[in-house]
Amino acid sequence: MGEIVKLLKYYVTLLIPKFLIMGVIRKFSIGSYEFRLKMGVVDRPHYGYCVLNAAKLAKELKHDRICVVEFGVAGGNGLLNLEYHAQEVEKLLGIKIDVYGFDTGEGLPTLLDYRDLPYHWKPGFFKMDVPKLQSRLKKAKLIIGNISETSKTFFRDHNPAPIAAMFQDFDFYSSTEKALKMLDEDDKYFLPRVYCYLDDIIGSEVELYNDYTGERLAINEFNASHPFKKFSPAYHLITRANTQTWHHQIFIYHNFQHPKYNDFVSIENQQLPNG
Numbered sequence: 001m002g003e004i005v006k007l008l009k010y011y012v013t014l015l016i017p018k019f020l021i022m023g024v025i026r027k028f029s030i031g032s033y034e035f036r037l038k039m040g041v042v043d044r045p046h047y048g049y050c051v052l053n054a055a056k057l058a059k060e061l062k063h064d065r066i067c068v069v070e071f072g073v074a075g076g077n078g079l080l081n082l083e084y085h086a087q088e089v090e091k092l093l094g095i096k097i098d099v100y101g102f103d104t105g106e107g108l109p110t111l112l113d114y115r116d117l118p119y120h121w122k123p124g125f126f127k128m129d130v131p132k133l134q135s136r137l138k139k140a141k142l143i144i145g146n147i148s149e150t151s152k153t154f155f156r157d158h159n160p161a162p163i164a165a166m167f168q169d170f171d172f173y174s175s176t177e178k179a180l181k182m183l184d185e186d187d188k189y190f191l192p193r194v195y196c197y198l199d200d201i202i203g204s205e206v207e208l209y210n211d212y213t214g215e216r217l218a219i220n221e222f223n224a225s226h227p228f229k230k231f232s233p234a235y236h237l238i239t240r241a242n243t244q245t246w247h248h249q250i251f252i253y254h255n256f257q258h259p260k261y262n263d264f265v266s267i268e269n270q271q272l273p274n275g
């Protein structure tokens, strides 16, 4: 017992300074954006991770402009945060990043069936104050309407730069499935590999997210029906020593037949010492 207490004390003394240091770095924004992102002392590091790495890939592929998209905006805290990360990454890498947010503006729509988890969601949850959010946004564009309609008109109406990162937070199977249909549009609207964050795939004992309902079902169906387009977990993240929950929520969308899929983006000299 004494040994366990000693061990606990040891770890607590190790943890407190680290916790305090992180708090100070966050409060006073110490260090560069990239440093703070790496330390996880920014709001929504998962948003920043996707934007930064999507922009790095875009630069390797010789793009000077990309866009990042949030599906499901609600009050707008996510979209405002996405704007912040986009602005920081623009400064860091010198690439233009447009930001779009899709939402009904009226909260969750009517549920389809059990696949939209009626035991957890109700229509009307997450209503947006559109004028208030509009007035706070610096660069993001709101695409207001049901995704079943806006998904069909978005590319024609906005001619967006290639989508490099997507943040799926529509909650429902039915809405996510409609959003994923946009991936059938022309390849010019996407990078060959797109960083994706899926919000509603882990949850708690209430949601009990699973492979047969909600966002996970939409992803699984998409993968099953697209032989050359697949969402894959980010294995490089989920095998890290200090894995965090959000690492399991990052998926990479691969479009194997995209004209730029095979463009070389890795280290030129990979020669190993000869034995």
Ligand SMILES: C[S@@+](CC[C@H](N)C(=O)[O-])C[C@H]1O[C@@H](n2cnc3c(N)ncnc32)[C@H](O)[C@@H]1O
Pocket: 070, 071, 072, 073, 074, 075, 076, 077, 078, 079, 102, 103, 104, 105, 106, 107, 108, 109, 125, 126, 127, 145, 146, 147, 148, 169, 170, 171, 172, 174, 175
């Ligand atoms: C949980 S909220 C998003 C929260 C936001 N991403 C954040 O982090 O602050 C989900 C949003 O998805 C929107 N939504 C769900 N289904 C939709 C659909 N079919 N078309 C458009 N918006 C939809 C709802 O209006 C709701 O505001």
